[in-house]
Amino acid sequence: MYALYIANKNYSSWSLRPWVLLEGLGIDFEERFVPFLQGSSYEAFRSFSPSGLVPCLVDGDVTVWDSLAITEYVAEDHPQVWPTDRAARAWARSAAAEMHSGFSTLRNVCGMNVGVRVKLHEVSDKLQRDIDRIDELWTEGLSRFGGPFLAGEAFTAVDAFFCPVAFRIMTYDLKLSDTALAYAERLRQLPAMRKWYEAGVGETIRDLPHDAEIDGVGTLIEDLRAV
Known part of the structure; x- marks a missing residue:
């Protein structure tokens, strides 16, 4: 079974792409959630991802990083991709x-x-x-x-x-x-x-750099996230 490493569902657009593809097509996988760390996640993510980034897919002894590469790898066994x-x-x-x-x-x-x-x-x-x-x-x-x-x-x-x-x-x-x-x-x-x-809204983990970007581009008018 594939193991898909992802970060926070509230923030991680790159993680969403392969996750929603696998989930939406009913392709079995194990989700491995590793949250963003304050400062830099690079070293922590390097423990499973050669690039130090998510998403990253592990299939036995094969590791595939980058969302497009993951998509093409999965498509080799699942043509409905x-x-x-x-x-x-x-x-x-x-x-x-x-x-x-x-x-x-x-x-x-x-x-x-x-x-x-x-x-x-x-x-x-x-x-x-x-x-x-x-x-x-x-x-x-x-x-x-x-x-x-x-x-x-x-x-x-x-x-x-x-x-x-x-x-x-x-x-x-x-x-x-x-x-x-x-x-x-x-x-x-x-x-x-x-x-x-629902999982993203339910997260209580906050990534402060992501949230700080809001003030630079607009005004926060509603926060629906769990406290």
């Missing part, structure tokens, strides 16, 4: 890779923090470009492959890679088209996403 149609699969891989390597302004301004609600001070031109590109990608996938998911009828890796964005939209009240907002809500209502959200 990607769409069966070749064109849809090519599009899905491209969109997932774009999410994996891009959207830096969205990541930096709107850090994942599922248990709070924040009013942004401003939406810069760079942030708006990222939002617009997300909207464009989602609308294209839903239209081209018929929905309800980005590459067709089934939830696949491309949807998993955008699951953190669905939470960011909720946290920061980001404005997208009705089509994109409906898709984000569809993701949030998936049983795996609801399970992650």
